[in-house]
Amino acid sequence: MNKFKIALVQLNVTDSKTANLDNAEKLVKKAADSGADIVALPEMFICPYNTKRFPEFAEKADGTSVERLSRVASDNGIYFIAGTIPELDESGRIYNTAFIFDSKGEIIGKHRKIHLFDINIKGGISFKESDALSPGKTATVVDTPWGKIGVAICFDIRFAELFRHMSLEGAKTVVVPASFNMTTGPAHWDMTFRMRAVDNQLFMAGCAPARNPDLGYVSWSNSILTDPWGRIVDKLDVDEGLLLHEIDHGYVDDIRTQLPILSGFKEREQYK
């Protein structure tokens, strides 16, 4: 099975956890009813993107929100990259975590954002995620009936090596819950999704929140799907909505044969 339908849910995030979960559930059902096999939510869809609010919204992996997200997957019979939430571990550390469910609601993967968003652009945005969060350490690639899917989170995408690692692990699509901002979005969002797809010869899907100028951190939105030749297959604007599109992993195999970058990489010297 090479072909499947992916849905990226560009939802509007508020500061009510319950409202955000209700809205996510409604939109995931809409996606599934439209034929989606795999559904993704945005980064921190459950709370405002604000380091001071993360502790208040954080939950353990066996908390009620994760339990509810599991039920959303099984009720709709979809594979589910459930955006990210602030995850609390045993020792009180908080991570920016994507839980990944199969169509029965079983957790088949969990990605903790590896590269935290610490940035200070002159005349643009300043943000220091490491004030509140701890970094993950490992790449995440899960099995699905349509092939392997990698998962990374927002600023992780800045690091080409992580995407090479996932492609060498067999990923043919990488899903990235993300929320670029009004400085880095126009400069780098489209190009980064296009180029990681070209370099690693896979599909890249970026799922962002809808734009809400009332929040302290304003998302660039523009949820996007790019293909292994670097084309933008589909893209949303700034409003709440669904990006729903078929992906054919057979095209990944075609491109890898025509332009043998990955095999060239495997044979390469270490350049020293």
Next chain:
Amino acid sequence: MNKFKIALVQLNVTDSKTANLDNAEKLVKKAADSGADIVALPEMFICPYNTKRFPEFAEKADGTSVERLSRVASDNGIYFIAGTIPELDESGRIYNTAFIFDSKGEIIGKHRKIHLFDINIKGGISFKESDALSPGKTATVVDTPWGKIGVAICFDIRFAELFRHMSLEGAKTVVVPASFNMTTGPAHWDMTFRMRAVDNQLFMAGCAPARNPDLGYVSWSNSILTDPWGRIVDKLDVDEGLLLHEIDHGYVDDIRTQLPILSGFKEREQYK
């Protein structure tokens, strides 16, 4: 000294070695007279880009063409990334090689193309460089009065790791003699130069031959300079000409402070 002027010579390649060298010398002098500190020529500027012709044009590193290129550097008092030529070694192997000279004409580096261009695009281009050429193994970064400069050749640019390696070795600009074609050029040329610059927070300069539809391999041309924020600083069209622009390596330091990707990379885990 952070600021210097770079010139990319987009010259028209013919099948006469002497004519190509004469033309290169004339245009390098023009660039130097216009204030260029560093001048680059395109990939295989000395011969048609054709695997069957490489043996006929190949010369050893102490051959007359390299000697002449050295004199072009010293006569004009410029640092010189002298495009590439087919280089013959002691054992009869041929490489796609860039010789790099300082302003006294001394060879300060030599880059042999690492990733050979073996490609077979459906409905597009087929080419197999490895029919005639052997691959280099090592990355090339040279010292100049304005900071370290990396050198890579055309298909090398497909491999993100090589550019990360050069940036970690201290390169603040990477010069790429190259010749993309009419299939991959429109799809990937601009974006690849922009994204390697963003990922590694350095300037990228791509120097290509002018477009000549009479040759078997038609170059996309479009010589280009991109900056560490991913902007296209300057770009040529398809005719013979000079791209001449100031580069400020101080901007590299600024961007590396504002968006700490390289330090984040150094601290990263291996993702396993």
